[in-house]
Amino acid sequence: MTADQPRDTTASRATDRPGDRSPFALGLLLRQAHWRAATVMTEALRPLGIELRHFAVLIVLVDRGPTVQRDLAAATGSDKAGIMRVVDDLERMGLAVRNTVPGDRRVRAVQITPKGVELFDAAHVAAQPLAERLVAELAPGEPEQLMDLLTRFAYPGR
Template sequence: MFRPVPDRPDLAAMVVRLGRSLVTAERPVLAAHDVSMWGYIVLSALADEPMRTQTALARAIGADKTRIIATLDELQERSLIEREPDPGDRRVRLLRLTPAGRSLYAAVRADIRTAEEELLDVLTAADRRTFLRVLQLLDPAGD
């Protein structure tokens, strides 16, 4: 039977601190590419697949649909995303990355991976593989 180890912080406390440190490490990367955190989240979601509606996108990224409108407007003004009426239902807006959006997403993601590698440098190669595997296993959004 598993018994909790009393001499360590709770998982939530450790994960929140790690998450905050990762967000702090990402901020200069995002600023260098002139994209907001929400902008990068949208680009990431659309990099996987186009979305049929803004509501579906908001649901997929865990945002209020009214909150992301300004982000979508900015990304569209910068020609990073397209919002086109669905030919089958003109009330619906299809969202997808443009080639420029795909290029920006790839550049930001590469720079974020570099920052992550610096953070993970304290781990051995075996610990790094285990850490990443376990995170993927525990990720509620994982498939």
């Protein structure tokens, strides 16, 4: 582009407004949706004394059973130091324990405790009315459609 040629201003520019058609629109919209959902779910977890980062680890432990910290970090999008802090918190609260892995004394597998399972179940009960509030503006059948679309988007080919 030379100095005497006008810059092409017809390209769509990214905004954070509904209706944005820029190439960044989907990511911006997903970020806003995540922020809204995370805020609501944080509200559900607060009375239980845990944060979303704790609950994310409990989800993995309920789904997979005892899991080494390295795999917990990968599954939750955390780093090594971050996952250690979360597991430390969960242990302190009595929601999870670390156990040695047979054959490798250096590796620890994290396991949810019965108290952790109770809290996990209580979180679902607490979150239900808030989750319903999240999708209250959608028409009948749209919450299920949204879940289907997001699932296919997040897990392509499954």
